[in-house]
Amino acid sequence: MSESLWAASGDELLRRTASADPTPGGGSIAAHAASLGAGLVLMAIDVTLGAKGTDEDAAAALREARGRGEGILATLHAAVDADVEVFEALMDAYRMPRGDDAERADRTAAIRVETVVATVAPLDVADAALEAVAFSVAVEPLVKPGVRSDVLAGRDLLLGAARAAIRTADVNLAGLDGEPALHERxxxxxxxxxxxxxxxxxA
Known part of the structure; x- marks a missing residue:
């Protein structure tokens, strides 16, 4: 991967997503959407912390929560590019030579390994997005009423992103026998x- 998707402009990211280019795909875009969802929740926290009259106990809880949110956001941020990288590694495995039995065996083994990795990546996105959902539920009653809608909008994005990430994992899971832990996850x-x-x- 030559350049981070985060370095692309919004227009460029949209153009690439809407093109025949296989990346960014569902996993990366799910992570991107989840990052924005988590960002909205963090914004609501910052607005509340900067507002006059914020209760001191609520402010202390929000400051502590913000650290948790920043950690989740960092995970989601990294996942945007990570999903592209694991997809490219899987494609490299499919391109391996298969001229004789040994090469075919090596190729099959590599495809298996990279398919597992390419399944774990979107499941990681789903788990991080769901952690952010729980985070948003915890901070919702603490933020100012005027930004509660941003927390709710962020949560909606996070839930949609988690579902999208699972859809991406499902493509690989369908061909992965003997991986019960992944199916259970x-x-x-x-x-x-x-x-x-x-x-x-x-509610």
Whole structure:
């Protein structure tokens, strides 16, 4: 990967996403969307901390929470480019020579390894996005009413990004027999999304 997707302008990122270029794909864009969702929650925290009359106990809790949010955001930020890199590694494995039995065996083994890696990457995005969802729930009652909508909008982006990341993982999971831990991890993330959405509906 020659250049970080974060170095691209918004127009360039959109153009590349909407083109026949295979990257950025679902995993990278899910991580990008989740980063923006987490960013909205952090913005609401900063606005509240900078506002006059913010309760001291709430401010202390928000300052502590902000550190957690920054860590999640850093994970999501890195995942944008990481997903491209693992996809390129998988494509390199598919391009390996297969002229004889030994080469074919090496290629098959490499594809297997890189497919697992390319499955873990979007599942990592889903897990980080869901961690950010929980973070947003914790800070929502502490922020100013005027920016509560930003927390909610950020959460919606995070839930959508988590779901999109799982969809990306599903493409690889379909061909991965003998990896029960990955299938179980995927199901846990999906169940967490369903639970979060049900909580939203009952709130």
């Amino acid at each position: 995927r199901q846990r993330a999906w169940d967490a999304i369903v639970t979060a959405l049900q909580s939203e509906e009952s």
